[in-house]
Amino acid sequence: MVAPALSSPTSVGAKLGAKVGAYVALTKPRIIELLLVTTVPTMVVAEQGVPPLWLMVATVIGGTLAAGGANAINMYVDRDIDALMERTQGRPLVTGAVSPRSALVFAISIEVLAFLFLWQVVNLLSAVLAVSACLFYVFVYTLWLKRSSSSNIVIGGAAGAVPVLVGWSAVTDSLSWSALVLFGVIFFWTPPHFWALAIKYKDDYARADVPMLPSVASHRQTTDRILAYSVVVWALTLVFGATADLGLLYWAVAIVLGGVFTGMAVELRRTESPARAIRMFTFSITYITLLFGAMAVDVIVRNGW
Template structure:
């Protein structure tokens, strides 16, 4: 086993009324396997797709399809859309790893990814991502419709070229602006079933879009030093924890408001009760983090509590969408 270090590139910083993030530091030394086995390579390619993120995206897609269909959509369509959606998300994540290979080597959280460890070569990673992208868009066009395929392509392009390549490295508002691609699966699922977009689809899109800042701000608070090492201007790096918590509270309230606004548009009591109950839990945890940010040092903030609560919130809410559609559509 040996260690590999690569000279990092400088990442632009942004100013938000606080100190700019420091200049990127030296790469994190990690063990490198000179000749990876077939199993190691397979696991590396799978890791590029970030399966946990893919899983969360699919949690929002299927319930939206059920709501759009007023019950279970055609099985063939549902399977095709979920497979194509998983491939699209995997493609976007793999290309993200290719673009971010210079900063991934600087952060302890990402230093063991396939490119920083040289388990895979950059050209192979880019090719893998592009193949997945082509296959996913093709499947969506063949088994769903052109609108769903266009939205799928747009989500991949937005995530990799607009968010990863530009926003992430230049503005502390990257998390909010980058939320378009994370919320796109909702629109894709609806379009795949109906061939169009309607008010419920846009409200569910708003829920996921507004949910992302508090979810990822909590993660960025936890790994603030990592982002600072890489010179990435995430909001917790360039602004105070209190500023981050105040914004999180605002986005959580807006998320819950968007979810409740969907209730009068044909949703039944299962969804309404779920939106109110899990929304209240989400709001309470956001205010708890804000209170800790005002009273405690950074080492005692426990921001990952909000991160995990937000994941549970989104999962329960979209399960309620599916159950409500089955019972009352």
């Protein structure tokens, strides 16, 4: 009798790594990176200096778990349309790397962990805000608006703006007008950011019967809205500079970046070009990263840190 072949340690390790990678992919780590880029600078502004390291780390950990859980539930719900779209066909639930039941258990587990962790280590307000964002993202955006309204990302994008509120409340255990204005910056930034990407993939959304604006409206209608929202974002960044009493560094960066972002929206409106749309999408990430970085640096420099 021939003895069954044993798996080598290398193959076992590779399988384990692939499985872990699949679960990480469920959380959409690239989206989480962007959320965290907005959280830490917000904490610096709320503190008017550098908050304690443990608080920043704890808020980032809790925010990562909360956002990851929401994203994983989104993948669980959307696995049918993900299989139809070229952009999402490599996701773990489409490829079978993770079973739907395992994905749902994983998502709910880390969401509960996020709430308990933030409650016990940070504060209850931050925990409630973080989990509320998840519930809004799942029930309002994913289950209701995404498949039924071309305004899906406009309203649903509110969930992506909540991390600034979590960051602010983590420091102050309260909210303020400045925090709400900053929420507005992300809320109004999200549609032009996402619509620029959706222009390239509008056929994907049409194939999956998802009424994302570029797939159900003309290029002019879509880019008119992109331009309008970009102007509102620019205005709100200046309002935030005033309400948060930020200095010249922030004001200069906000004015220049807002001008560039709005200029790109104007150019996209003039020319129907998927390549130009992707450039705007890519810059929108750079825009928000530099803007939030500037507000943190402005506070640190002016307070002598």
